Amino acid sequence: MRFNMRHAFRMAKWARNPPGEKRVKLVFAVLAICLLLFGFERMFGWPEWLTMDEAPGGRLKR
Template sequence: MNPMWLVRMARWARNPPSPGRVKLVFGVIALCLLIFGYEWAFGWPDWLVPQKIRP
């Protein structure tokens, strides 16, 4: 592990993020999981499939 990461972890432990920042991060993770779950359950939409161009 890079020693700089230990410095970052120590700084983060002394000054934790605000509740709003934590909610934002969890919201983004939830949104990504929701999109992944939708794509897994229903498949990739046809309008996002690239079309082959014939010469």
């Protein structure tokens, strides 16, 4: 992985001025929802009715 100076500047900015409590809670809530969805999909599999059908030629049916 390549080091990007933009990320270093952003990390330094966040270290000087950290995000507020509401934003931290929002990020953790979104992360928790994503992990729950991932765990549910791994335990029970992906439902067939949520899978898109492909037409011949690689295009999706409408």
